[in-house]
Amino acid sequence: MLGRATYLVLMAACVLVTLPLELVLRARVYARPRRWLASLLPVSLVFGVWDYLAIRRGHWSYSPRFTSGVRLLGGVLPLEEVVFFLVVPTCAILTYQAVCRLLGAPGGRGPGPPAGRRRR
């Protein structure tokens, strides 16, 4: 139905669905860009390499019907996969932070200071 935009629309949906965790529950992930990227980028890199090798080895392949056709790294890695490895770990962090906001701050030190007062 969404044709070649299917995969990218799915990734956009993941970003939109988790946005209230940041904006309403105050997950404070995007609000701490250095820590966010320091956690995210090594994961994107390592799992992106895994993906690249798996595609090269023929473990899985992508349908031209449902992907944009834009491919990186010598025509191997679909653009969508790069987006996936940026979006999905971010969604995981947002979920974890939302759980922390609901159950108490990391480290079991209680709910912590109000979000607006935090330095990081």
Added chain:
Amino acid sequence: MREYTLAAAAGVVLAVVLEAVVLRTGMFGDRRYWLALAVVGCFQLLVNGVLTCPPVVAYDPRRILGPRLACAPVEDLGFGFAMVTVTLSLWRWTGRRPR
């Protein structure tokens, strides 16, 4: 050879070792990690379904065991666990407070 099966199993082991031996944030003893993992796991089944049912992503049957969950090979659960676990372990590690 079932390379994806082996890679997914290795990914799970390496993710656990990274947290338990290298970063040691105490995450596996924290119920908030397990709760977040369960929530992410539910959404993974949904996203995996959209990706593997049409299929946007097709798997070589020679590289996997065979059993599937929401159209996706069970190996994807290992891949997802490894990725989420490494991500959250790093997130906790980068947010640790100096003693």
